[in-house]
Amino acid sequence: MFFLRAFKVALTALAANKLRSTLAVLGIVIGVSAVIMMIAMGKGAQAKVEESITKMGVNLIFVYPGAVSKGTSGARTQTAETLSLEDVDAVGKLPHVAAVAPEVRRSYQVKYMNRNEAAQVIGTTPSHMVIRNFKVDHGVYFDKSAIIGRLRVCVMGASIARKLFGGIDPVGRMIQVDRKNFQVLGVLEDKGGDSWVGLDDSVYVPVTTALYRLFNRRHLSQITVSVDTEDHIDETMDVLEAEMMKLHRIKGRMEPDFLIRSMNEWRQRMQESTGAFTMLLMSIAAVSLLVGGIGIMNIMLVSVTERTREIGIRKAIGAKRRDILKQFLIESMTISLIGGLLGIAFGIAGAQIIPRLPLWKAMSSGGEWESVISPMSVVVSFGFSCAVGIFFGLYPALKASRLNPVEALRYE
Amino acid sequence: MSVILAKKILKNYRLGEVDVEVLKGVDLDVREGEYVALMGPSGSGKSTLMNILGCLDVPTSGSYSIEGREVSKLSDDELAEVRSQRIGFVFQTFNLLARTSAVENVELPLHYQGRPARQAAMSALESVGLAHRHDHHPSQLSGGERQRVAIARAIVTGPALILADEPTGNLDSKTGREILEVFDGLSKKGVTLVLVTHDRQVALHAHRIVHLKDGRIERIEETHRSPALSIPG
Numbered sequence: 001m002f003f004l005r006a007f008k009v010a011l012t013a014l015a016a017n018k019l020r021s022t023l024a025v026l027g028i029v030i031g032v033s034a035v036i037m038m039i040a041m042g043k044g045a046q047a048k049v050e051e052s053i054t055k056m057g058v059n060l061i062f063v064y065p066g067a068v069s070k071g072t073s074g075a076r077t078q079t080a081e082t083l084s085l086e087d088v089d090a091v092g093k094l095p096h097v098a099a100v101a102p103e104v105r106r107s108y109q110v111k112y113m114n115r116n117e118a119a120q121v122i123g124t125t126p127s128h129m130v131i132r133n134f135k136v137d138h139g140v141y142f143d144k145s146a147i148i149g150r151l152r153v154c155v156m157g158a159s160i161a162r163k164l165f166g167g168i169d170p171v172g173r174m175i176q177v178d179r180k181n182f183q184v185l186g187v188l189e190d191k192g193g194d195s196w197v198g199l200d201d202s203v204y205v206p207v208t209t210a211l212y213r214l215f216n217r218r219h220l221s222q223i224t225v226s227v228d229t230e231d232h233i234d235e236t237m238d239v240l241e242a243e244m245m246k247l248h249r250i251k252g253r254m255e256p257d258f259l260i261r262s263m264n265e266w267r268q269r270m271q272e273s274t275g276a277f278t279m280l281l282m283s284i285a286a287v288s289l290l291v292g293g294i295g296i297m298n299i300m301l302v303s304v305t306e307r308t309r310e311i312g313i314r315k316a317i318g319a320k321r322r323d324i325l326k327q328f329l330i331e332s333m334t335i336s337l338i339g340g341l342l343g344i345a346f347g348i349a350g351a352q353i354i355p356r357l358p359l360w361k362a363m364s365s366g367g368e369w370e371s372v373i374s375p376m377s378v379v380v381s382f383g384f385s386c387a388v389g390i391f392f393g394l395y396p397a398l399k400a401s402r403l404n405p406v407e408a409l410r411y412e
Numbered sequence: 413m414s415v416i417l418a419k420k421i422l423k424n425y426r427l428g429e430v431d432v433e434v435l436k437g438v439d440l441d442v443r444e445g446e447y448v449a450l451m452g453p454s455g456s457g458k459s460t461l462m463n464i465l466g467c468l469d470v471p472t473s474g475s476y477s478i479e480g481r482e483v484s485k486l487s488d489d490e491l492a493e494v495r496s497q498r499i500g501f502v503f504q505t506f507n508l509l510a511r512t513s514a515v516e517n518v519e520l521p522l523h524y525q526g527r528p529a530r531q532a533a534m535s536a537l538e539s540v541g542l543a544h545r546h547d548h549h550p551s552q553l554s555g556g557e558r559q560r561v562a563i564a565r566a567i568v569t570g571p572a573l574i575l576a577d578e579p580t581g582n583l584d585s586k587t588g589r590e591i592l593e594v595f596d597g598l599s600k601k602g603v604t605l606v607l608v609t610h611d612r613q614v615a616l617h618a619h620r621i622v623h624l625k626d627g628r629i630e631r632i633e634e635t636h637r638s639p640a641l642s643i644p645g
Contacts, residue, residue: 005523012511313507316468317565318496318524320489405468409507 003330010331013303021335024292024299028339028385029346031289035381036347037354038285040371042278044355047372049270053263055133055191059098059230060263061237063091063223063244081219082248082257085207088223090247094239096232101128102207103222106215110203111176112164119160120202121177123210129188131226132199139171139186142206150208154182158190159200177203178214233262289381292339293388300332300396311400312408325401332393333386340385344378413479415573415604416442416465421474423460423627434460435471436627442573442606447599447637449615450608452624458608459577461624465606466499466575467491479572496524500566504578506558508550514561515546521569536564540594556587563594567603574598576607580614592617 014021065082085102092100104123109116126141128134142153154175161170161184170184182205191200211217227236241260250256304311311324351371354360423435435457442448452458463469464476467483470491476484483494500521501507508517518536519529537543540560550558559579566574576595580588596617599605607618615621621633 016511309507310509313509314520314524315492316466316495316501316507317521318492318569320492320496320524322489323524406463409468409503 006326006330007334009327010334013331014334017303020299024295024335025339025342027292027295028289028336028388029343031285031292032340032343032381032385033347033350034285034288035282035384036344036373036377037350037371038281039278039377040347040351040373041354042274042281043372043374044370045277046271046274047370049274053267053270058263059227059233060131061225061227061233061240062261063087063225063240064259064261065219065221066257066259081217083220083223084218085220087244087247088220090243091223091225091240094236094243096228096236097225098228099127099130099226101125101131101224102220103128103224104207104210104215104217105221108177110160110164112170112173115164117160117163120198121210121214122202122204123207123214124204125207128204128224131224134191135189136186137189138169139184142185147206147208150213151206152180152182152209152213153185153206155186155188155204156184157188157200157202157204160203161187175203180214233264237262286384289384289388293392296332296335296389297392297396300328300393301399303331304328304396304400308403308408308411311403312405312411315403315405316409321401325397328397328400329390329393332397333389336385336389340382343385344382347381348373348378413444414441415444415446415479416440416606418465418476419474421461421464421471421476423457423464424472434627435464437474438627438629440622440629442604444604445602446620447595447605447618448607449618449621450606450624451610451612451615451621453610456624457627458624462575462577462608466501467494496521497569498572500569500571500574502559502562502566502574502576502579504581506550506555506562506582508558508561510550513547513549514542514553517550517561518565518568521565525569532568533564536568537561539567540564554587555583556590559583559591560594563591567598573604573606576605578609579607580609580611588614
């Protein structure tokens with residue numbers, strides 16, 4: 001009953017100066033909706049990264065050549081050429097290893113007739129398809145005999161196939177890589193939205209062909225190991241490290257010439273960076289909420305000065321300090337409450353609309369990016385806006401409550 | 413019993429470097445049911461004395477008790493409590509809340525007491541003859557009507573004392589007389605009234621006129637309305 005009446009008094013007071021009150025409310029609306037939108041976009045980015053990591057395959061361990069050079073933050077030296085096909089065979093025999101695939105990569109201009117596209121050529125084995133969770137859309141993947149025979153055949157990622165061949169079916173046709181002819185055996189299924197990994201933009205050739213007939217080198221860029229279950233990842237990493245040490249004859253204090261990373265570590269790094277991204281967006285939004293709070297404080301201070309006489313009257317007829325304090329606090333809270341509710345509505349609406357704007361699509365390099373509205377962000381931003389109302393309303397309310405009634409009554 | 417018992421009230425204001433003595437020892441005794449007018453030229457300390465009597469301010473020294481309770485040393489909130497429970501104010505400029513209807517203005521003192529308000533407010537408005545205009549806002553009321561609302565607000569809590577500061581000062585003489593009739597009516601019902609005025613015709617409505625000059629009581633004049641005169645002995 002008290003709050004209902006107090007709320008009505010506050011609304012009456014705010015209605016007396018509609019433009020001013022509306023502007024103060026607007027400050028909070030912008031702040032709250034910005035917080036909700038920014039968190040939604042950040043969460044969307046996180047979900048997106050999660051999704052593409054899952055698409056890259058799960059339960060994976062990566063072995064890279066070179067070692068972590070000490071003193072730098074996880075940077076590794078790329079010069080070392082230490083991984084070999086023998087390593088791949090040995091690793092494949094370890095327990096809990098479901099599949100293992102070598103990878104050797106280089107960028108080329110890939111040609112078909114008079115067309116010319118930049119693509120990554122990846123030398124690998126059929127296990128790669130299993131590990132990376134690929135399916136052949138049409139045609140076939142090259143098999144073991146292609147590897148033994150170092151055949152000049154290839155399988156194309158969906159995206160590069162589309163770019164190079166347009167509407168034509170590439171299966172059976174010849175493409176040129178480094179002026180050598182490769183026959184297209186198959187086209188992979190489109191993974192979609194993976195532009196940053198580039199798997200759809202790659203051309204896959206037998207690892208032996210890549211090493212001996214194309215790149216003319218003996219060492220691999222990477223070995224990818226898939227583990228049977230997630231629980232075995234840590235154990236397998238240890239076993240793998242020990243095996244690699246043995247294979248490369250690394251003993252005692254010697255620095256290993258390889259680096260082992262699990263997908264989980266990648267995921268963690270991604271989560272950290274998208275988490276930081278979300279935090280950054282959120283703190284920018286929080287600043288605007290703060291500015292909204294300063295707006296409330298500003299109009300409340302003006303309001304207290306303007307209504308000095310009213311405060312004097314109220315005190316004369318028996319209002320105590322806390323009565324005046326409550327009155328003005330409820331007024332500033334009413335602003336932040338209305339602003340908060342409207343901000344939630346605009347924030348949710350905005351979070352739905354922004355990913356569909358052409359400008360946003362252009363900025364996020366054409367990828368589909370849905371925002372994810374978490375109930376938590378709604379609750380937190382609403383609570384935060386109420387706190388802003390109390391915090392920034394407190395000083396003006398205290399000022400009002402401490403007015404001397406005699407002077408306040410004399411105020412014109 | 414004395415509603416107002418003031419002894420040796422002193423009030424100083426510090427203006428820059430100098431202390432200005434506004435009240436220089438005022439003794440005043442107002443009994444229950446009395447109607448007292450405070451008169452004096454401007455600068456005589458009327459308003460200051462009024463503020464102290466109304467518990468809006470405290471004296472620099474001296475003692476002041478309302479219905480036997482010493483109030484000269486109370487804190488802000490304790491004074492607010494005394495104002496809320498025991499005092500009703502009527503001002504020259506009415507001092508109604510503008511965006512609030514007549515009845516809501518009258519309810520306000522009861523809200524601050526935490527008491528149910530609507531019924532009491534309506535009957536207070538009725539006693540000043542304004543029940544039919546209860547939902548009008550002050551801007552829709554004439555000066556006389558506004559002052560009636562203010563009187564209703566002053567009496568709604570059943571205070572021990574009503575203080576009126578130039579209540580007819582902003583009204584034409586006819587309306588002023590009507591307002592004074594309302595006060596006369598309240599006085600007849602036994603309400604204790606203190607009225608500040610510079611108009612002798614207004615002051616003559618009271619039982620006693622207290623003449624202030626230079627911060628002191630110059631003399632106290634019994635009017636023809638004084639019960640002491642009309643009831644000999």
